[in-house]
Amino acid sequence: MQYRKLVKAGADVSVLGYGCMRLPVKSGRIDEELTERQMLYAFEQGVNYFDTAYPYHGGKSEVVLGKIIRKNNLRDKVYIADKLPAFLVNKAEQIEKYFDTQLERLDTDYIDYYLMHMLDSMKSWEQLKSLGILTFIEEKKKKGQIRHIGFSFHGRPEAFIKILEDYNWEFCQIQFNYLDEYNQAGLAGLKRANELGIGVVVMEPLRGGNLAAKAPDKVKLKFSEYNEKRTPAHWALRWIWNHEEVGVVLSGMNVDEHIRENIEVASETTAGSMSDREIEIVDDVKAIYRDLMKVPCTGCNYCMPCPFGVDIPGTFMDYNDKFFFGGRQSQIQYIGKSIGALGMKKSGADLCTDCGKCEKHCPQTIEIRKELKLAHKELDSWPIRTAIKVANRFVGRRA
Ligand code: SF4
Ligand code: SF4
Incomplete structure (x- = not known):
């Protein structure tokens, strides 16, 4: 060691x-x-x-x-x-x-x-x-x-x-x-x-x-x-x-x-x-992951902050992860953020009001509004949402 x-x-x-x-x-x-x-x-x-x-x-x-x-x-x-x-x-x-x-x-x-x-x-x-x-x-x-x-x-x-x-x-x-x-x-x-x-x-x-x-x-x-x-x-x-x-x-x-x-x-x-x-x-492996990406977001943050609280790069990261790795982890992560579990600030794509401010700043010219809607549709799931809400209440009660 x-x-x-x-x-x-x-x-x-x-x-x-x-x-x-x-x-x-x-x-x-x-x-x-x-x-x-x-x-x-x-x-x-x-x-x-x-x-x-x-x-x-x-x-x-x-x-x-x-x-x-x-x-x-x-x-x-x-x-x-x-x-x-x-x-x-x-x-x-x-x-x-x-x-x-x-x-x-x-x-x-x-x-x-x-x-x-x-x-x-x-x-x-x-x-x-x-x-x-x-x-x-x-x-x-x-x-x-x-x-x-x-x-x-x-x-x-x-x-x-x-x-x-x-x-x-x-x-x-x-x-x-x-x-x-x-x-x-x-x-x-x-x-x-x-x-x-x-x-x-x-x-x-x-x-x-x-x-x-x-x-x-x-x-x-x-x-x-x-x-x-x-x-x-x-x-x-x-x-x-x-x-x-x-x-x-x-x-x-x-x-x-x-x-x-x-x-x-x-x-x-x-x-x-x-x-x-x-x-x-x-570096080649990172490039492979980039190819598998649903949204070519680099996490540069130029589009942030969203005036309505959407975590744009975080949502795209969860969306991409779902396609890299499958499974439920990325959905759990996204839904946790979108409902504000564990005291986190709500920051899901469902907060987007379509104002369009973010898109002017994206160097990757991502159609952020369209992709956010697709990401939310792909990541949201009512059984996971319900399970996280119940778990969140349980943790909160143990103070
Ligand atoms: S379009 Fe949506 S994500 Fe972009 S700045 Fe406006 S509210 Fe935020
Ligand atoms: S500006 Fe574009 S590439 Fe950069 S974090 Fe925002 S969406 Fe991703």
């Missing part, structure tokens, strides 16, 4: 972090026996960063992680990352309440890396500030209950930079992979964080598994041209660790073979180690 410093004065953390959002499940519950075996294997191979959050597995991810750490006397050997469910906080007293619940669930006195979960705009960060988060952070750090402070982000590139520059963050967590080089925080965000000395944790390195086994056949064929046999997941992870600015890469692990492979790639990939030939192959 290789280690990098995530925060300036912090400890060395393993470049592979154990994401606890997709633990193995049996009969609808976390399979604790298998989870323990897999986590201990990863720990023995050098993984020392474990990432969880309040809503993962309906709150049970924190509980199971805490139990395994306590049972195996690992508390001083591993680093726990956990997150304040910022999207559920609308009263000052809830901040302390959520934090106490998390310490209790994790069966610990402190959290090593604590994040504001899923900030998506300055508004979401300003709201936390208005509820006293800065005093809370200061006090908890003074008491040693929070060791390092950061935020996780899903939003527009410009919002990321604003939040990044607004506070003395020690680290942040962003979605980053070879298909999201220009989406969300993107490469520009990664570089800016690095300039400011803010550590970066990468999430969704495989886009929820879509860049792994679900990769289209054309992509697999392209990768097979290389003289060494590698899986698409290996390529995707290697591409990320090739960036020296990346601290930890989180992988939501639940299959033995994947854990072994992730550890292998994490152990052998150093920053800047990809050859020109390897980079060329990944």
Whole structure:
């Protein structure tokens, strides 16, 4: 295993972090026996960063992680990352309440890396500030209950930079992979964080598994041209660790073979180690994905902001994903945004009023209004919509 410093004065953390959002499940519950075996294997191979959050597995991810750490006397050997469910906080007293619940669930006195979960705009960060988060952070750090402070982000590139520059963050967590080089925080965000000395944790390195086994056949064929046999997941992870600015890469692990492979790639990939030939192959793969695109949106954001709140590039990304990868994930993502689940601002294509302002700015000359309608028709689904509404209510009640 290789280690990098995530925060300036912090400890060395393993470049592979154990994401606890997709633990193995049996009969609808976390399979604790298998989870323990897999986590201990990863720990023995050098993984020392474990990432969880309040809503993962309906709150049970924190509980199971805490139990395994306590049972195996690992508390001083591993680093726990956990997150304040910022999207559920609308009263000052809830901040302390959520934090106490998390310490209790994790069966610990402190959290090593604590994040504001899923900030998506300055508004979401300003709201936390208005509820006293800065005093809370200061006090908890003074008491040693929070060791390092950061935020996780899903939003527009410009919002990321604003939040990044607004506070003395020690680290942040962003979605980053070879298909999201220009989406969300993107490469520009990664570089800016690095300039400011803010550590970066990468999430969704495989886009929820879509860049792994679900990769289209054309992509697999392209990768097979290389003289060494590698899986698409290996390529995707290697591409990320090739960036020296990346601290930890989180992988939501639940299959033995994947854990072994992730550890292998994490152990052998150093920053800047990809050859020109390897980079060329990944560039070709990106081009293949571009060819499969329904809408040739590059995520440049020139069309934004929409005065009516439509997330134009985000909608097109979900629309394209449906054709790249199939399955329901892109629909779940889109519908979540369109109904404003988990406190997110509503931003679906159904908000479009046909004003046409955006189209004047698109360098790809995309007929945005027409494509948004098609995207909404393709992505919307009442059973998924109903399921998300019910799940959203359930998460909201657990405050
Ligand atoms: S046409 Fe629709 S998406 Fe474009 S700016 Fe107007 S409301 Fe927004
Ligand atoms: S301006 Fe065009 S290419 Fe750029 S994000 Fe908007 S729709 Fe996509």
